Amino acid sequence: MCGIVGAVAKRPIAKLLIDGLKKLEYRGYDSAGVAVIDAHYQLKRLRVAGKVRELESVMHDHLFQGQTGIAHTRWATHGVPSEKNAHPFVSHDEFALVHNGIIENHSVLRDQLQRDGYCFHSDTDTEVVVHLIHKNYKKNQDLLAAVRAAVMELKGAYALGIISKHDPSRLVAVRQGSPLVIGKSQGENFIASDPLALLSVTQQFIYLEDNDMADITLEDIKIFNMDMQEVKREQHTLSISHDAVERGEYRHYMKKEIMEQPEAIASCLEGRVTDDHVLPAIFGPGADAIFSQVEHIQLVACGTSYHAAMVARYWLESLADIPCTVEVASEFRYRKIAPSKNSLFVTLSQSGETADTLAALRLARKMDYLSTLAICNVPGSSMTREADLQFLTRAGVEIGVASTKAFVTQLTALFLFVLALRQKRTADTQLEVELVAQLRRVPALVEKVLQQDAAIVNWARALMNKEHAIFIGRGALYPVAMEGALKMKEISYIHAEGYPSGELKHGPLALVDTNMPVISTVPGGELLEKSLSNLQEVRARGGKLYVLTDQVHLFDQDSFAGAHIIAMPCLHAALAPILYTIPLQLLAYHVAVLKGTDVDQPRNLAKSVTVE
Known part of the structure; x- marks a missing residue:
């Protein structure tokens, strides 16, 4: 969740570190700091409670130069947001350290270090680590050995970046359960918690694995395991352009990413479907044999990805006739599981580093599952490396904390997954031909929905002063209602809940009055009449109806007078969840803009949740 940037170079790197932190602001944070080793081999540090721009402003007032340094944006876990709790942390002005993750045994270590005479100036778990390194360095005057000895005492998850005035052209990095990547360049090298931070300086990356410790200098990178055996890690070229992480003409990243969804869906489909069927090899070598046994x-999954998984359950059981169980990762990993026979374990994550989902995947690999599949947006991420099968959604860079294009490409990927499984279950190809043809229409239809932006702004004006909202849908649109409610909560701070339409009379109807907006998705199909009945229940209690539908003519009746209607394109009912998601994203966005909230970095949230 926090952001790390580090560099060892032959040029001043303070500005480079700050620029890297700016690229990581999407992750969410409450304080920022930077430390460098200056020309006199002295360790210098600046920290602020607040945004990176405030840190940058403070730097202009100091002579802050150095060619080796580390920087950090912190999302509070231990200790309130404040300057004293901001990273980097130092020990005796000799060592500086940044950390992502949580040290679970920090209290015990703190007590030991205090007995050894170390003074603590923060409330964090991180400060114990830098003092441990200092303590161990005194024994043998070897930075790498001191770091290893320190981390051998740690319990928890961590990504660490360490510099020392005793080794001014050296950067040490350690990964255990929290992502860390090395950026490789000519005559200078870098570390970051996300390669996006370094795209302006390199496209060559090495992804560290758990228990890796990297010794990084100007010209060399050596990686060791905790037994101090040197290991080799593959170098990857990341082809994302630097411009991909800029807002361009848009006021917010979220709006930019909503508008990019037609292109993102098209990219997810490219090379994976023909005119009439899904290509069977798109889930990787071995998938064909595994899918035959499922x-x-x-x-x-977690959060938005969990909602995508809920939609997929409807598809898997109705289209592929395969039983499906969906679970929140944080629940799955902490209860006794009894895997079904020949069960395929599938994880969903935008980042591929979500802590609970990654832990669930690792647990599943030790259990009696047929195989594992990761559906993810980030190549080289932990999930894509650790799952047996991988599918990249190709959404492109997503900066806004509230996921949009990553969600619709997950839905697209899951639909391809369902059709690939269906091929193994039936020789009847007629439905697949129809669905693939409909799927290929989706990018153009999403473009058409985006043209309803002005009408959605009018809805937003009506909702902006509300304190509560209810979202409803039937079938596979029930998870879409949950996703719409989540978006509203995340960025507008309006309390919103998503329910199955048929569940209204079992409790939520008690909340409906003239002040309660009810947002509903009502496509044509076998559940249409049921959905209309549910809307009448709302209207009879004075609730304000906001309806997305491809059956606009049904709402011309007096029985729906006063309802707010937005017309949706007609599409096969199975694919409606992708299409009906778009206006709900726009609605949350416009309500948030009108309320003046921080759309891209909503309070208390982070983009990449890499701690429990």
Whole structure:
């Protein structure tokens, strides 16, 4: 969740570190700091409670130069947001350290270090680590050995970046359960918690694995395991352009990413479908044989990805006739599981580093599952490396904390997954031909929905002063209602809940009055009449109806007078969840803009949740 940037170079790197932190602001944070080793081999540090721009402003007032340094944006776990709790942390002005993750045994270590005479100036778990390094360095005057000895005492998850005035052209990095990547360049090298931070200086990256410790200098990178055996890690070229992480003409990243969804869906489909069927090899070598044996699917995810998994359950059971179980990752990993026979374990994650989902995947690999599949947006991420099968959604860089294009490309990927499984279950190809043809229409239809932006702004004006909202949908649109409510909560801070339409009379209807907006998705199909009945229940209690529908003519009746209607394009009912998601994203966005909230970095949230 926090952001790390580090560099060892032959040029001043303070500005480079700050620029890297700016690229990581999407992750969410409450304080920022930077430390460098200056020309006199002295360790210098600046920290602020607040935004990176405030840190940058403070730097202009100091002579802050150095060719080796580390920087950090912190999302509070231990200790309130404040300057004293901001990273980097130092020990005796000799060592500086930045840390992502949580040190679970910090209290015990703190007590030991205090007995050894160390003074603590923060409330964090991190400060113990830098003092441990200092303590161990005194024994043998070897930075790498001191770092290793320190981390051998740690319990928890961590990515560490360490510099020392005793080794002014050296940067040490350690990964255990929290992502860290090395950026490789000519005559200078870098570390970061996300390669996006370094795209302006390199496109060559090495992804560290758990228990890796990297010794990084100007010209060399050596990686060791905790037994001090040197290991080799593959170098990757990241082809994302630097411009991809800029807002361009848009006021917010979220709006930019909403508008990029037609292109993102098209990219997800490219090379994976023909005119009439899904190509069977798109899930990687071995997938064909595994899919032939599948008798059950276990989907595990968090947040928005969990909603995508819930949609997929409807698809898997109705289109592929395969039983499916969906579970929140943080629940899955902490209860006794009884895997079904020949069950394929599938994880969903935008980043591929989500802590609970990654832990669930690692647990599943030790259990009696047929195989594992990761559906993810980030190549080289932990999930894509650790799952047996991988599918990249190709959404492109997503900066806004509230996921949009990553969600619709997950839905697209899951639909391809369902059709690929269906091929193994039936020789009847007629439905697949129809669905693939409909799927290929989706990017153009999403473009059409985006043209309803002005009408959605009018809805937003009506909702901006509300304190509560209810979102409803039937079938596979029930998870879409939950996703719409989540978006509203995340960025507008309006309390919103998503329900199955048929569940209204079992409790939520008690909340409906003239002040309660009810946002509903009502496509044509076999559940249409049921959905209309539910809307009448709302209207009879004075609730304000906001309806997305491809059956506009049904709402011309007096029985729906006063309802707010937005027309949706007609599409096969199975694919409606992708299409009906778009206006709900726009609605949350416009309400948030009108309320003046921080759309891209909503309070208390982070983009990449890499701690429990």
